[in-house]
Amino acid sequence: MNLTLKIWRQKDAASKGGIQTYPLGGVEPDMSFLEMLDVLNQELIDKGEEPVVFDHDCREGICGTCSLQINGEPHGPDRGVTTCQLHMRMFKDGDTITIEPFRAKAFPVIKDLVVDRSSFERIQQAGGYISVNTSGNTQDANSIPIPKDQADAAFYAATCIGCGACVAACKNASAMLFTSAKVSQMALLPQGEIEADRRVLAMVEQMDKEGFGNCTNTGACEIECPKGISLENIARMNREYLRASVK
């Protein structure tokens, strides 16, 4: 396949960036999207130019490091996958592909396609945990039976990889889907109940401080989320928040 790539290049956080165009040949359908970028970078290095910097690590859809706004969509046109799992068979010979970083005030660009998602870190640090020390004499794991459906629901909420696609998909750059996934996981488990009020208040407060936008229920986040995190989590967080704030 031959492609035309339009890629956002930006030297560093302080510089202004812009789109540059690169033709690329020899792309095969069973390459992953990032392998396609590897090929481009190899060409750039051989020509003595600086390669395009992008975030990636596990390349199997689980670490949440990769990002990219591909033709306007976070993680590209395929559903239920991260950019590292996107394959070039989703594109056609002759296509033009625009590749930009995730856009959000709370995700400033560091370089080229790499953004700073430490705002997500701070939301989790604010309260995304159960306060239990490691002691070696914690009660036996089976002494707290949890109905399977409830455990499964907590698990599904916990599969969020923290990639930020939900924010990039949202016209308000809201982090509600991400935050609510974490809040839900713990709200659904008896172990997390005791601190539930404090947790939801602290996490939401931090989320607002970071400059994420409001949720206006457009649902774009759910569509673009590679892990299928559901909007129900937002509803659950809203209920939790309401309950905690009237107390």
Next chain:
Amino acid sequence: MGVLDSKVPQGLLAEKWVNHKNKINLVNPANKRNIDIILVGTGLAGGSAAATLAELGYNVKTFCYQDSPRRAHSIAAQGGINAAKNYQGDGDSDYRLFYDTVKGGDYRSRESNVYRLAEVSGNIIDQCVAQGVPFAREYGGLLDNRSFGGVLVSRTFYAKGQTGQQLLLGCYSAMNRQINRGKIQSYTRHEMLDVVLVDGKARGIIARDLVTGEIERHSAHAVVIASGGYGNVFFLSTNAMGSNVTAAWKVHKKGAFFANPCFTQIHPTCIPVSGEHQSKLTLMSESLRNDGRIWVPKKLEDAKAIREGKLKPTQLAEEDRDYYLERRYPAFGNLVPRDVASRAAKERCDAGFGVNKTGEAVYLDFSAAFMRYGKEAVSTQKIENASEEQIRELGKAVVEAKYGNLFQMYEKIVDENPYQTPMKIYPAVHYTMGGLWVDYNLQTTVPGLYAAGEANFSDHGANRLGASALMQGLADGYFVLPYTMGDYLANDIRTGKIPTDSPEFDEAERNIRGQLERFLNTKGTKSVDYFHKRLGKIMWDKVGMSRNATGLKEAISEIKALREEFWNEVRVPGTIDSMNPELEKAGRVADFLELGELFAKDALHREESCGGHFREEYQTEEGEALRDDENFMYVAAWEYTGEPANAILHKEELKYENIEVKTRSYK
């Protein structure tokens, strides 16, 4: 020169750890506030240690190259975590877990460490559940288990195919609590480039801020290396792109012995290589071997027709299929340990029975499981006169509930539907049992320098059993280091803050800066990846699944030559004082180019086959690994002396007092 004293406590096996904990020094809570600890790596081992040490009151700094501790590659572990809980009442016990692990490791691990691992395994599950890790449960609300290779009980706890993710998020949440309290300072997008020794003790590190390029000095009273394994020396592996040996290798060059580098696990069930552009390999969890059956065609002409696309696997009659694991190992069948399963796949493919274009793939087939589960569903749901099709569909739904995400991942990568046609799999580099030599306290041969998780060598011998890596990482971090480090740090309560303006820090920083500048100034003609791929090819061809003396000698000289070429010919664009992934990679590949040579040297010196180390010269008539206990029942710990070729061998003799050493048999 360090002395190889493993410091294993006296006494009965089952009492060693308890007695040791009762006797070792403690640091009182007020003094802990005056003690700083650095942890390099925030996966299960580093993350759990960081959280626990901070809970105890120490000042902890963590370093990871990822943009969040949660992204460490432990996150990718799929199948599960072992623990001797005996919830299934199938006769499991600490001793049995210990026994299975030592046997699975082909009698090349340290008894006392493995027993301790088994002993704390139950606590790990309790701890994780208390943290809110959503393990899979049965309808009664209790925890569910499954089986993994090499054992005859069900002791694996899991969270679908994302167990590593859920455990790491548990650790990460415990870390976050301490970050919030100000007890952990988390340095993300930072890479450790060297350790700093003062008076022979580890007293800090040199790290590079990967965003600004700044080179930083950080001091501490003790340093823990929990930076994972070195599988990426093969270029293609199931590791993350950034996984590297730099932290471990740099401390090796400063005096920490490196143990058993040649013990590497090649995982049997990975998605086969699809082409030249391949950047990494993807694992299909071992848990699939619970329900999938592995086979190749019985006849060469069928294999050929399949490779040419003239025949479909589903068209092949039952009697024309060779379920070679079930045939060779009737007792364990598809659940033999990883090393055995990998070699058996290679044996069939080398003999011409491979089933993809390259001839390097075998089938993992679920059709029998669909029918088995379907029949179960028909009976529990009391469906009468179900058609075969109906049964199959019901069975598929059960399999989907168990492994849905793995099937989906497979389909996305390969573009074939594994519910309709068998998966194709092939072995790939996955885990390294070798690593930094540590004593019973997980201390390396450098005082104050510890190693945990995959970065150390201690528990898995020559082969790791499935679902044991997560167990070991968390055991080291939650339950071992927090005690054993106190014993050492008790002597440091009056030391005070370690200054970073000492000549030792000056020199370490100067060296690192010099190395980085050299990369940038070489201005050669070939990229870092070019060298990494060539190194990977040498390793895979000559130091891979099976090895022989001739190939290993060639590998040693080829790697040495490649290393020289690298230093003269590498091209690294960009600058030192900015985000520069090519510069990061150059440093990592430079270290792989040294480690690779030691790896091959270790494989050459070990004139026996054991676990993941298979020397063609040493095999039984049936092609099984032939150990030489008389001459090689030891840990090979290498001391660095300037060149990998000149590394000095130190032996830790292994004694088995609580387990009978046998030929490993899974027949």
